[in-house]
């Protein structure tokens with residue numbers, strides 16, 4: 138192991154050069170015109186796995202973007218890790234707000250900037266290099282390793298369940314390992330044990346059968362943008378609670394013990410508000426900020442459009458208006474059920490002056506992973522060795538829909554060993570991964586393979 142760690146130390150420059158190649162590929166899974174780039178990215182990942190000595194590397198086509206598979210199975214009698222990650226990224230817009238181009242890796246102030254640097258290419262790369270370092274220096278891995286890196290996580294993994302179900306035997310393992318979450322803060326290694334679920338819907342509001350002159354017709358028809366705004370505004374009450382009937386029915390209440398453990402974390406509302414640039418925070422009354430972010434369901438408008446949004450003024454009363462609404466879910470809530478409640482409610486409250494159509498785009502369930510498992514015990518030791526500090530435990534507000542399905546389909550628990558940071562700008566301009574976490578992550582991951590192989594015999 139000493140030699141492996143030494144090797145990682147002396148290869149830092151090369152890692153930065155190589156990860157830049159990965160980050161240069163604009164593998165935006167949601168944009169049809171980027172389909173070729175997403176495919177190219179899957180090939181880059183597959184080639185890397187081959188180059189570092191992984192075997193049975195394949196690029197499995199799906200109804201959408203392909204899944205890259207690789208394995209190394211030469212440790213009979215030793216446990217098997219199924220490593221999961223994603224090579225797709227979110228769109229880069231608004232591109233003008235990036236200080237360096239989104240698909241050119243740029244190192245400044247101890248941070249590596251680029252779309253995907255943290256979510257999740259950088260963290261996939263961390264494992265690529267950890268595996269490479271161990272195979273190169275030790276000649277073998279201390280356990281069996283299977284890897285799937287998918288290209289559709291950022292669009293809700295629509296084809297991954299089918300892939301996993303069709304490959305149950307091939308993917309059989311003892312634990313799932315995912316590096317696609319964040320640490321509590323810089324210098325604070327963290328084990329994440331909970332993620333929220335998601336139900337994502339789009340609303341289309343139709344008013345008059347065509348765009349109209351807003352002077353000639355204004356005053357005689359309900360403007361669809363106004364109607365939509367009224368609908369959206371009504372979805373929260375004055376206590377910040379979602380008004381959809383039944384929305385909270387299945388919510389699993391937070392235990393006293395968990396509320397206490399959240400409260401013990403070093404977190405200050407005032408600092409957090411300052412960091413976000415807001416005068417005051419907002420959210421459901423009766424819960425702390427961390428509770429609201431990690432363990433309470435929420436509803437957000439992600440985008441709203443209609444009418445004229447170009448430069449200058451155009452007097453128009455639009456025929457249509459749209460909004461994208463996501464609801465973050467907590468354990469025990471069903472994404473399908475919430476999406477149905479949402480659709481019914483929107484139809485019910487829509488004024489007669491307009492027509493509404495609600496489409497359910499995608500969803501996934503919340504996840505809680507056990508913390509008294511061999512997988513997590515190994516993570517505690519690996520993080521301590523990699524970062525020199527005992528980790529703390531937290532939940533997160535984001536979603537990785539496949540986590541609950543790994544449990545349902547393969548019967549496997551997941552360990553969330555994340556190397557991102559809360560201020561990493563994921564899904565936003567100027568995304569970065571801190572170099573400390575990038576290199577510390579490579580070391581921690583190498584440690585993890587060893588720790589898990591001894592703990593989980």
Ligand code: BES
Pocket residue numbers: 256257290291292293294317318319332335501533534535536537538563
């Ligand atoms: N890596 C994130 C999830 C995440 C981020 C978890 C930070 C915890 C902390 C993941 O790639 C992501 O963004 N997922 C989407 C899922 C959705 C599109 C189904 C999300 O949460 O919006």
Ligand code: ZN
Pocket residue numbers: 223256257290317
């Ligand atoms: Zn991610």
